[in-house]
Amino acid sequence: AAGGIVKNGDGYLVYAGGDDVVALLPAKEAVTCARELVGAFAQATGATLSAGVALVHYRQPLSLSLEMARAAEKAAKKN
Secondary structure, three states: OHHHHHHHOOOEEEEEEOOEEEEEOOHHHHHHHHHHHHHHHHHHHOOOOOOOOOOOOOOOOHHHHHHHHHHHHHHHHHO
């Protein structure tokens, strides 16, 4: 399911397992895709899902990009 949602957003699925998804998407599609993933997860499991979105430049080191996405996810979980 996650792969199809990401693909529909013109993205690339890096990893999907359990409640974890890592994907690369165009900035204009990222929030919409995250919302669709949250909805699909809730429908499939009845549980909630937190999403972290980091907008980064393609030349930024991946390690820094992942760090920013994890920080965004942690902030989302606090709400």
